[in-house]
Amino acid sequence: QVxxxxxxxxxxxxxxxxxxxxxxxxxxxDDKVVAWNRQAPGKGGELVARIDRWFSTTYADSVKGRFTxxxxxxxxxxxxxxxxxxxxxxxxxxxxxxxxxxxxxTQVTVSS
Numbered sequence: 001q002v003x004x005x006x007x008x009x010x011x012x013x014x015x016x017x018x019x020x021x022x023x024x025x026x027x028x029x030d031d032k033v034v035a036w037n038r039q040a041p042g043k044g045g046e047l048v049a050r051i052d053r054w055f056s057t058t059y060a061d062s063v064k065g066r067f068t069x070x071x072x073x074x075x076x077x078x079x080x081x082x083x084x085x086x087x088x089x090x091x092x093x094x095x096x097x098x099x100x101x102x103x104x105x106t107q108v109t110v111s112s
Contacts, residue, residue, distance in 0.1 A: 002097060002100040003024070003025040003026075004022060004023075004024050004095050004097055004100075004102055004103035006094060006095050006103045006106040007020070007021050008021050009107045009109075010109070011109045011110075012085055012108075012109070012111070013110070014085060014086055014087055014110055014111065014112050015085065017081070017082060017083045017085065018082045018108060019081050019082070020036065020079065020082065020108075021079055022034065022077060022079070022080075022095030022103065023075075023076060023077050024076050024077070024078070024095070025076065026076070026097060026100055029073060029076040030053060030073040031053050032053065032098065032099075033051070033098040034071065034078045034096070035049065035095070036048045036049050036078070036096075037093070037094055037095075037096055037102075038092065038094070039092050039094075039105075040088075040090060046062075046091075048060050048093070049063065049069035051069045051070070051071050051078060055071065057069050063089075066083050067080060067082050068080070068081040068083075069081075085108075085110045087111065087112045089108060090108060090109050090110050091107075092105040092106070092107055093106055094106075
């Protein structure tokens with residue numbers, strides 16, 4: 001059974017930074033594509049960033065240049081470094097392991 005646990009969310013002022021972590025218990029983690037998604041109240045889900053087994057990354061246009069996704073296969077963990085945060089980044093951020101499942105999410109709130 002796959003377990004996905006996010007952490008690192010919180011309340012931050014605009015312009016600040018946070019680093020989210022996604023700890024995954026799954027066999028052959030280094031083969032998995034992992035994505036960070038977010039969902040704001042009253043809005044649909046949005047793919048924020050994705051990283052594959054070759055460490056290739058993709059980002060939503062809204063976060064390019066501000067967010068960085070990375071992975072540490074030795075720790076079965078994916079990170080999302082978020083800089084220059086904006087109020088519109090406020091959302092529930094959750095981690096999705098493609099084909100295996102997602103976590104409960106961690107709330108990020110950016111005050112203006």
